[in-house]
Amino acid sequence: MKRTPISLIGATFALSALLAGGHVQANDFCDAPDHVEVPSVTFGGTLGAIEDPEAGPACGPPITTGGVWYTVTGTGNTITATTCPSDPVQPGSADFDTRISIYCGPCEALNCIVGADGGCGFFSQTTVSWCSELDAEYRIFVHGSEQGLFDLSVYDDGTPCADPPDCAPAVLGACCLPGPDCIDSTESVCLDAGGVYVAEGMTCGEIDCLDLVPANDGCENATVVAVPSTTDGSTILANDDQVDFCPPVFTGGVPGVWYLVEGTGNKITVTTCSGDPVQPGAADYDTVLTVYCGDCNTSTCCKPQPLNEGGCDDLECQDAVCELDPFCCDVWWDPICVRQATFLCPTVCAPVFCVGSNDDACDASFLQSTFNWCSEAGRSYWVLVNGAGSTGEFTLSVYDDGQACDEPPICERCEFECPATDHVENEPNCGIPEDIVNGGCNSPIGFTSDCCTPNEGPGCDDLICQFAVCEIAPYCCAEGWDAGCAQLAIDICSVCDGLVYPMEPILPGESYCSTVGATNDRRDVDWYKLQLDEDAFVEMTVTAPFSPIFGIVDNFGIDSCEGLSVFVAMAVPLACETTTVGAYLNAGTWYMLLAPARFEFLPCQTEYQLSVTATKPGGCCFGGGVCFDRDEEDCFVEGGVYLGPGADCFGDDGDVVSYTSMPDVEIPDANPNGVTDTIVISESMPIGKLTVDTVIPHGWISELTITLTHVESGTSATLFRQVCEGAVNLDATFDDDGLDIECGYPATTGIIAPLEVNGSRLAAFQGIDTAGSWKLHVEDRVLFEIGRLEAWTLNIHTGAPVPCELPTGRCCIPCPGDCADGDGTVGMADLAAMLDQWGSTGSCSSDGEPIGFRHILELLGSWGSCPPCSTGSSLDCSALGGDWLQGSDCSVPCD
Secondary structure: OOOOOHHHHHHHHHHHHHHOOOOOOOOOOOOOOEEOOOOEEEEEEOOOOOOOHHHOOOOOOOOOOOOEEEEEEOOOEEEEEEOOOOOOOOOOEEOOOEEEEEEEOOHHHOEEEEEEOOEOOOOOOEEEEEEOOOOOEEEEEEEEOOOOEEEEEEEEEEEEOOOOOOOOOOOOEEEEEOOOEEEEEOHHHHHHOOOEEEEEOOOHHHOOHHHHOOOOOOHHHOEEOOOOEEEEEEOOOOOEOOOOOEOOEOOOOOEOEEEEEEOOOEEEEEEOOOOOOOOOOEEOOOEEEEEEEOOOOOOHHHOOOOOOOOOOOOHHHHHHHHHHOOHHHHOOOOHHHHHHHHHHOOOOOOOOEEEEEEEOOOOOOOOOOEEEEEOOOOOEEEEEEEEOOOOOEEEEEEEEEEEEOOOOOOOOOOOOOOOOOOEEOOOOOOOOOOOOOOOOOOOOOOOOOHHHOOOOOOOOOOHHHHHHHHHHOOHHHHOOOOHHHHHHHHHHOHHHOOOOOOOOOOOOOOEEEEEEEEOOOOEOOEEEEEEEOOOEEEEEEEEOOOOEEEEEEOOOOOOOOOOOOOEEEEEOOOOOOOEEEEEEEOOEEEEEEEEEOOOOOEEEEEEEEEEEEEEOOEEEEOOOOOEEEEOHHHHHHOOOEEEEEOOOOEOOOOOEEEEEEOOOEEEOOOEEEEEEEEEEEOOOOEOOEEEEEEEEOEOOHHHEEEEEEEOOOOEEEEEEEOOOOOOOOEEEEEEEEEEOOOOOOOOEEEEEOOOOEOOEOHHHHOOOEOOEEEEEEEEEOOOOOOEEEOEEEEEEEOOOEOOOOOOEEEEEOOOOOOOOOOOOEEOHHHHHHHHHOEOOOOOOOOOOOOEOHHHHHHHHHOOEEOOOEEEEEHHHHHHOOOEEEEOOOOOOOOO
């Protein structure tokens, strides 16, 4: 079978350690320790050690690997145990990141004395000290975040100490853990493990932990809550939820509880924020809120089954999955089988659809969360409350804003089939990120594969071909690659036809269809190539029945995509959404990619559609000499006048001179003083246009404010101010001709327009002299997440700006109050018409409000003849509410 059950992983690791020449340590268990003296230095190792159940929940640092045990007899002094090579008294050592926990008492009822991870300065080793009782026995447990070899140094300070910890056997009680599971432990150990301590002296055999599991543990058991409402809840002892990634927070595999909210047609808010201004919630732990829509699944095919239990309750779905993956019936119906059932059995396992999620967004506490969405009246929405790796108690507040909204999220699985008129990308099979099947990036030339001939063992040397064949015939990877497997490879694998597929450039304006697929450890990545003869604004539009990650790769227009990982523009939309990303690109060869956003089961040959447009931008004039490069549609939307394709806002950009600084300095956390870096320019040149490149790795960029200042002129522009909630890393170019910012992952990239403050962007620097000091100031105004100002660049276009001149024309201006006959004169007929419409709306209502005294005053103020015409630009005419005709003047009468 192709997968190993979790219960076998530990044994397999131990076996591999033996085969590699290691051994299971003699002191691997609490009841078989080695004794060390005070003082002493003892060589040891944790290689091959398995996790010791007697160590129980952590004493100090978490126990994540196997460790080894020692005993030491108390001296009545303070004893130190250390692996620190820098210890000033008696150094130890280690070749891995060690952790040390000190216990006393019998193994079946250990008392935690002290534990530590670190304490050695810059070293990854550990030191702990404790006041020892004379002749008492202490147990030293050495473990770590990994395994390796060490020298354990033990010594005391020679001075008697007071108040040693009590080493009497711990009093145990039943502790219920998530699962639910039960262990006998002390109360403190139980609470540290996230459990519920039932009663001291009561054993696990006397209680049933199932009675303590929250009633709404699981989507199918969701508690119905009203809008508005406030509900107390707890995730303690809840089970992990196997749910899809719901951006921007990964919420799967964490204990949570569920609530059911009915949509109102308004925007609904769910919150645990104690500082919520409308209806506060609360939480005593780090909550995460995720909202889904669709239907919960009750079939056992749609959720993981207990370890080593195969099959599920819907036989038709079970057969469909197990034909593809026999492991699911023969060994275990695990999370991978559930993913397969989701796609192969849509009527049984119709998935819940992601609406959105939130973690740490409250002003009052970074541990609380809030999320709101546009709801559809009568639609069921599922609210999952879990946490960032922790459990606890909370108060969930639900309310709506009372305002109808008209864009509720998609809640039904979309059916997608490529139109017959689309071009097909030449990729016959699913692949892995190198995408060698269709001749994409890193495609080997002249590659020969043993997939095309029978082999002695299972599988073959081309992973893509092996994957494609074994999806059809699992035998080929489980038992042997026989003649039948080789024939399958010849039929479906390009590595067997002796051909290398070229990557032909795609054509702007055309639509392309292709296929991808994914498993839990690989996914197909499709690459596309676009050749531009001249600079253009390029948009990439994708529609897919899965959540894709796609975008334009930053290869600087060079005909090579090797080793690239940064996007000029990218998006990770939800399934079924048609999404467009775009960027201004220079002439050259550019690459685009698309892949499933997540490593989860997606059937091979799942189709999607992609199209690309390339538009040469032109100047967009806003009057007063203000001009930006825009395409025609964006210019119209922003209220400008389009000057035509290729029309530039600048007569001659001149040379582009760049100045770069690489300070690589930390940005002070939660400190308004921030960090400032300076570029000093000695050359004196007039600035025609200015752009700024920034490279700022940061864990939460919405904490940042970025400002550029030219000291000598006092000119300043704010580039970025606390946007992109939840996004990390900023690697972008700020350009007045850029687009509005699109927050991305794993970084916000591309050419983006800076923030407009008081009508000023980088255009504020046009015309000033370059000479002097340029300061980039970066502030981080919020606690916790940190980052660095790694590098920044000033790009100065030295050509002088040419103010754009708007074309003029005739503007026919509507006459206020001329509501009866439109004759260009306000008179008695118009007054009579207005009185006839009193208290209602009609032709005499200039603002759509019921006719009242304000409208009478407006009419009387316009009494007599109105000037029906003026000459000016379309923007001037638009401000007057008039009808504009380019190239004409008032000698041409208005209609």
